[in-house]
Amino acid sequence: MANIIVRRRSLLLGSAALAVAPVIIPGIAHAAAEVGTPAPLFTSVDSNGKTQSLEQYRGKIVVLETTNHDCPYVAKHYRAGNMQAQQKDAAAKGIVWLTVASSAPGEQGNVTPQQANELTVKRGAAPAAVLIDPQSKVARAYAATVTPHMYIVDAKGILVYKGGIDSIATSNIDDIAKAKQYVRVALEEMAAGKPITEASTRPYGCTLKYGRSST
Amino acid sequence: MRRFLTLLAVLLAGFGLASTAHAQSVVKTDNVRAELVSEVSTVKPGEPFWVALRQTIRPKWHTYWKNPGDSGLPTEIKWTLPAGAKADAIVWPAPHVIDVGGVINYGFSDDVMLLVRITLPADLPIGGTLPLTAQAEWLVCDDVCIPEEGKFTLDLPVAATAQPANAETRAMFDKARRAVPVPSPWPARFAVAANGDPVLAIDAKGLKPDTIRDVYFFPAEWGTAAHMAKQSAKVSADGIRIPLKKGETKGAPPPQLLGTLVLTEKTADGEHRQAFDLAAKLDPALATSVMNNSEESSLSLAEALLFALLGGLILNLMPCVFPVLAMKAASFARLAGHSRGELRRDGLAYSAGVLVSFALMAAALLAIRGSVGEVNWGIQFQSPIFSLLIAYLFFAVGLNLSGVFEIGGRFAGLGQGLAARGGTAGAFFTGVLAVVVATPCTAPFMAAALGFALVQPAPQTVAVLLAMGLGLALPYLLLTLTPALQRFLPRPGAWMDRLRQLLAFPMYASAVWMIWVLTLQTGADGVLYALGGMVLIAFAAWLVRVGGASSTGLWLRRGAAAAAVLLAIAATLKLENPSATAASASGGPANGVSFEGWERFSRARLAEAVAQGKPVFVDFTAAWCITCLVNERVALETAKTRQAFEQAGVVKLKGDWTNRDPEITATLKEAGRAGVPLYLWWPAGADKPKILPQILTEAMIVSEITAKR
Numbered sequence: 001m002a003n004i005i006v007r008r009r010s011l012l013l014g015s016a017a018l019a020v021a022p023v024i025i026p027g028i029a030h031a032a033a034e035v036g037t038p039a040p041l042f043t044s045v046d047s048n049g050k051t052q053s054l055e056q057y058r059g060k061i062v063v064l065e066t067t068n069h070d071c072p073y074v075a076k077h078y079r080a081g082n083m084q085a086q087q088k089d090a091a092a093k094g095i096v097w098l099t100v101a102s103s104a105p106g107e108q109g110n111v112t113p114q115q116a117n118e119l120t121v122k123r124g125a126a127p128a129a130v131l132i133d134p135q136s137k138v139a140r141a142y143a144a145t146v147t148p149h150m151y152i153v154d155a156k157g158i159l160v161y162k163g164g165i166d167s168i169a170t171s172n173i174d175d176i177a178k179a180k181q182y183v184r185v186a187l188e189e190m191a192a193g194k195p196i197t198e199a200s201t202r203p204y205g206c207t208l209k210y211g212r213s214s215t
Numbered sequence: 216m217r218r219f220l221t222l223l224a225v226l227l228a229g230f231g232l233a234s235t236a237h238a239q240s241v242v243k244t245d246n247v248r249a250e251l252v253s254e255v256s257t258v259k260p261g262e263p264f265w266v267a268l269r270q271t272i273r274p275k276w277h278t279y280w281k282n283p284g285d286s287g288l289p290t291e292i293k294w295t296l297p298a299g300a301k302a303d304a305i306v307w308p309a310p311h312v313i314d315v316g317g318v319i320n321y322g323f324s325d326d327v328m329l330l331v332r333i334t335l336p337a338d339l340p341i342g343g344t345l346p347l348t349a350q351a352e353w354l355v356c357d358d359v360c361i362p363e364e365g366k367f368t369l370d371l372p373v374a375a376t377a378q379p380a381n382a383e384t385r386a387m388f389d390k391a392r393r394a395v396p397v398p399s400p401w402p403a404r405f406a407v408a409a410n411g412d413p414v415l416a417i418d419a420k421g422l423k424p425d426t427i428r429d430v431y432f433f434p435a436e437w438g439t440a441a442h443m444a445k446q447s448a449k450v451s452a453d454g455i456r457i458p459l460k461k462g463e464t465k466g467a468p469p470p471q472l473l474g475t476l477v478l479t480e481k482t483a484d485g486e487h488r489q490a491f492d493l494a495a496k497l498d499p500a501l502a503t504s505v506m507n508n509s510e511e512s513s514l515s516l517a518e519a520l521l522f523a524l525l526g527g528l529i530l531n532l533m534p535c536v537f538p539v540l541a542m543k544a545a546s547f548a549r550l551a552g553h554s555r556g557e558l559r560r561d562g563l564a565y566s567a568g569v570l571v572s573f574a575l576m577a578a579a580l581l582a583i584r585g586s587v588g589e590v591n592w593g594i595q596f597q598s599p600i601f602s603l604l605i606a607y608l609f610f611a612v613g614l615n616l617s618g619v620f621e622i623g624g625r626f627a628g629l630g631q632g633l634a635a636r637g638g639t640a641g642a643f644f645t646g647v648l649a650v651v652v653a654t655p656c657t658a659p660f661m662a663a664a665l666g667f668a669l670v671q672p673a674p675q676t677v678a679v680l681l682a683m684g685l686g687l688a689l690p691y692l693l694l695t696l697t698p699a700l701q702r703f704l705p706r707p708g709a710w711m712d713r714l715r716q717l718l719a720f721p722m723y724a725s726a727v728w729m730i731w732v733l734t735l736q737t738g739a740d741g742v743l744y745a746l747g748g749m750v751l752i753a754f755a756a757w758l759v760r761v762g763g764a765s766s767t768g769l770w771l772r773r774g775a776a777a778a779a780v781l782l783a784i785a786a787t788l789k790l791e792n793p794s795a796t797a798a799s800a801s802g803g804p805a806n807g808v809s810f811e812g813w814e815r816f817s818r819a820r821l822a823e824a825v826a827q828g829k830p831v832f833v834d835f836t837a838a839w840c841i842t843c844l845v846n847e848r849v850a851l852e853t854a855k856t857r858q859a860f861e862q863a864g865v866v867k868l869k870g871d872w873t874n875r876d877p878e879i880t881a882t883l884k885e886a887g888r889a890g891v892p893l894y895l896w897w898p899a900g901a902d903k904p905k906i907l908p909q910i911l912t913e914a915m916i917v918s919e920i921t922a923k924r
Contacts, residue, residue: 035465072362104316108359143443145285145318163463169288170352171362200463202437206360207286210316 033142033151035199039159040141044100046129047116052098059155061095061190063183065127065165066102066139068109068147069119071206072171077148078123080173083165086184087126095187099127102139104211109147110134136210146205150183154190161186163201242365246273246355251347251367254388256381257374258345261337264377266369267328267391268292268305268351276357277322280310282435284320284442287360290329290353297345299336306330308394309477309490310433315358319442321433328391345371389914396475396490397848401454403493405472406501411461413440413468416501417454417476417493421839421873424450426481432457432493435473438464448478470497480841482909483883483890487842516675520682527686555698562695564639566688568646573684576650577677599737600787603745606729607783608651610749611756613722616715620756649687748783755779808838808871812857816870818878824866824897830920831866831897833904835883838873842909843892850911859920863899898922 033040039062043053054062065083067074077083090097101116103109111119116130131138138144142151142162152161166179186196241250248271255264268290270278279287294302308328310321339345352364379385401419408414415432430448434440444460455476472495479488614620726749733741755776814820816833824831834851836843850856860867870879872891883893886906894907896919907919 071360073360145443171354200438200465202463203286204288205286207315207318207320207356207358209358210318 033159033162035159035162037159038157039151039153042138042141044131044133044138046131047113047120048129049113050129052129052131054153054157057096057153058157061155061187062153063090063095063097063187064138064142064151064153065097065099066144066147066149066208067099067130068101068103068206068209069111069123070108071147073205074109074147076171076173077165077176078125080176081124082176082181083148084123084125086181089184090187091126091128093187093191097127098129098131099125100131100133100138102133102136102144103209104136105134107209107211108206109209136208139208139210144203144208146203146208148205149203149208152183152186152190152196160190160196161199162203163198164203164205167201169202169204240367240369242351242367244355244361244363244365246276246361247271247278247353247363249351249353249365249367251349251369252380252384252387253347253369253371254380254385255371255377257372257376257378258335258339259375259377260335260339260341260373262377263332263334265330265332265388266347267330267388268349268367269326269328269387270323270353271326272324272355273357274325276355277313277320277324278327278353278355279320279322280433281305281307282321282433282437283354284313284322285318286315287320287322287356288354288362290351292329292331293350294331295348295350296333297336297339299338300345301334303332303334306332306395308391309396309475309488312431315356317443320356321442328387328394330388330391330395339373341373341375343373345373347371385914389912393849393910393912394490396477396492397845399476399491399493400844400848401491403472403476403495404498404501405468405495406498407461407468413459413461413472414501415457415459415472415493415495416498417456417495419454419841421452422450422454422841423839424452427455427478427841428481429477429479429488430455430457431477432459433475433477434459434462435475438462439469439472439474468497471495472497478841482840482842482892483888485909487910489841489845516678519675519679523679523682524686524689527683528689530683530687531690558695560639561642562692564642565646565649565695566685566692568643568648569650569688570646570681570684571643572647572650573680573687574677577680580680581673581676599733599741602729602733603741603748603787604784605651606726606733606745607748607752609722609726609729611752613719613726614753614756616719616722618716619753620760646688650684744786748786751779751783751786755783808836808869808873810869810871812852813867813869816868816879816882818882821868824868825902828900829866830863830899831868831895831904832860832920833868833870833893833895835870835872835879835891835893835895837871837891840872840891846892846894846909846911850913850916853913856913856916856920859917863920865920896920 039054041054043051046052069075069078074083087097087099101109101111103111111132113132116132119125120127120130133139139149142149148165150161150163150165151159154160161183164182166176166181166183168175168179180198182198182201186199189196240252241248243249250269250271251266252269253264253266258264270290272278279289281289283289290305292302292305296302306329308323308330310323313320313322313324333347335345347367347369349367350364351367352362354360354362399417401417403415403417405413405415427450430450431446432440432448434442440462441460442462446457446459448455448457455478472493474493474495476491476493477488479486730742730745733745758772758776758779813834816835821831821833834843834847836847870876870882872879872883883890886893886895886904892909894909894911895904896907897904898919905919907915
């Protein structure tokens, strides 16, 4: 007697509740950072050798900016002064802006603490700190894919924004004025006590330079 | 050093930009040589034509698809055209996955053609020129990314006819079109699981899992699915299922999930990458069946045995087996007065019947595996004959339960023949009957266990199947072995007869369901044979009953009844004839091979046409052959090719190898092939065919047909 296997949804529906199957999650751990959930915690060392952790800023809004100074998209926002202006505005409002240099050693954008400080001076940047993250731990915790990839963590430690710096994905400086500055708008909405209208946007930029052997 | 190189690259890129100041169709940067090419050398007013931005990319570097993935940007082209002319959006070739340290991008390496259709106004003055100006921007990356751009101009003379470009350019366009995804021939659905992860189902029936690999779904838009997650597609005879991870876009799922499905098919002489554009419709019902599929992951033997046991237990609740169980319960109630020993014997005999049936099934499975080398449930067991016989069996049991006929008139029970004999043999055959009617039902867990059993060495296969049988037999076995449980059974009475009549209806419902399954396998004709056969069976049942015990004409009636049953069974043989099945299959090419516009291949017809000196084109195909399907869509069934075939008076023969036709197999062998696709072309008067490549393009076919000999 031969068997016949005909899988029919109609038949399986009734018994689906009985199927307590082990669900195997394939592939790599993904998207640990979800908007509306607690932001992944991290501890890192900044360019001045100081330990920086997300937890120590509980009670304050924290902005994370992944960076790679040789990336044309990062350069776009620094050459135009857009990034520095937003950093200064944030500082004035008591918001903690952390720039994260997560390029692996040997990769574009990998900097020593000294180089990071020189870049800050040269570009007139004003982050609260530049995190030196050559093992890409912070970037990995947030599943960052590009530079600049932007995140906002609210005073309670909840991730409230992730995505791009603005809405026009080009390397053209002229587009900054025309683009919606997502991070700036989100911070304004938070200050006004409003929900963030665009809390997850498409980031654009250079691929984040994780180490070659990382996966 | 790296930084110096980067700087150099940026400088050179800058130099590349600077050099685009004057009009040209080629732009060279340090990383990309880009060229605007046209498929025609002169344009005709009012007639659309194709151009392409061709990027020759530095080795190891890449540019991006319309959805670039986790990072990157797609190439963009802005056109400046004369009034009335219009450039459509880029027609993208199927992308590749590019993994940069775990960040997944979708794009192109080495060489890519971005096709754009230009439409022209009808009032362009002939003798003038059409200036095409394109400003293109692209991002090119290795481990560093460089945005580049170029300005391209191409002046095309306007003439009364559109002159094709040189052969090399035309071949380039031909190849580019081949890389563009074709619309999916299969419907696709998607659903979102409770955890937000989408799952995609492509209802491609009859695919052969072992010939397909590297299945990947490229979402058309950012945010609909996570790019970074690895995709592990499952291919079965039912189709392709791809569990995805949720993307960044929030809110309710869209009504459609758009994207491109790419897979590699192994054919008799090579591997071919095929791409299909999908628009998957939201189908919430899909989510509930996802669970059953996700358990097909690798199991250990212990897990497989456990699942098999559970599957067998649950099988008792499935609609197919329920009537048998109820039947068993009724006969059990009759046994209530008997001794415990008898009860125990009855339970053990029933279990033995179930287990022996499963053992036989395992033996059949191993035998098939031994002879064919692999077991494919989909093809071996989705036989329309089997479906119809099972439908007949359900129907006959239903008639019996309804009281239309009693076999031999002396069986008071619900059982069939031997099954109702009441003794040990009866119990044994009730077990066999339970397995027979259970087979069309797949309980949860069973799929996973069966999937495991199929690929394991013989002892494990047998063990898993026996565990399943044990699961099926267990409830009744426990009942007979545990006197305490027996007290809960109701007393025998008139209710048994009513119950029996009631139970006929699930049997009829099961028969209806099997006929529905049959229609999927054979199309509308199957219904005719099935219902006709059932009328014959009902007639036979009536004949047997009429006159009761009287012997007048008994043998005549029995003879007529037997003839009716034989005729009904003969109807099943009609189903195996592929010309009766494939041609009537509903739903067109998605469910089988379409013969519209083609003659059915036979060696006699081929010999005849060749002898007459006619040009002959033979297409050997199969419903499960994806490459065949794509060739038909892009090369054989296009308007141009059809016209060329018609004008040249070509005899078009199609051989359907879906069911391994020996005549076709012989022809394939003669051509030195072990499988499809195979395309043979006899130009008029030729005595030997030309074997065409496995990958066809429209231009290739048209030029073969129109070539002068």
